[in-house]
Amino acid sequence: MQLSLKTHSQTEMIDITGEVQRLIDASGVREGICMVYVPHTTAAVTINENADPSVPADMLMVLNQMVPWKAPYRHLEGNSPAHVKTALIGSSELVQVEGGRLVLGTWQGIFFCEFDGPRSRKVNITWMASTLPPPSQS
Ligand code: ZN
Numbered sequence: 001m002q003l004s005l006k007t008h009s010q011t012e013m014i015d016i017t018g019e020v021q022r023l024i025d026a027s028g029v030r031e032g033i034c035m036v037y038v039p040h041t042t043a044a045v046t047i048n049e050n051a052d053p054s055v056p057a058d059m060l061m062v063l064n065q066m067v068p069w070k071a072p073y074r075h076l077e078g079n080s081p082a083h084v085k086t087a088l089i090g091s092s093e094l095v096q097v098e099g100g101r102l103v104l105g106t107w108q109g110i111f112f113c114e115f116d117g118p119r120s121r122k123v124n125i126t127w128m129a130s131t132l133p134p135p136s137q138s
Pocket of ligand 1: 075077078079080083
């Protein structure tokens with residue numbers, strides 16, 4: 001399955017937890033693993049706090065300080081910082097599914113990370129359903 005996103009800024013973190021859960025709901029998977037994969041070289045995915053919007057804002061501030069937009073980069077397309085940030089954050093996340101729900105901590109959400117927007121983007125969602133019985137609730 002694939003999510004389509006429209007981003008609105010050069011750098012931006014978008015909470016996609018609800019969309020991913022809706023795809024899991026539609027899949028009927030009860031137990032297993034969900035993979036969230038971003039098929040781009042200038043966008044990424046991460047799991048972090050989605051309760052306080054200051055957290056993604058601070059993460060973007062630090063990433064922008066670590067990887068400045070202006071530097072003697074060699075890549076002619078002019079978006080090397082976006083490639084570097086993508087490599088730092090990563091292209092995929094795995095999330096456990098139990099009882100049909102993504103297993104995330106109280107403060108965790110899944111964020112699509114735009115580093116060279118605004119653009120139209122895709123996020124691939126794949127799952128592996130477990131054939132084993134769910135872990136016992138002991
Ligand atoms: Zn490039």
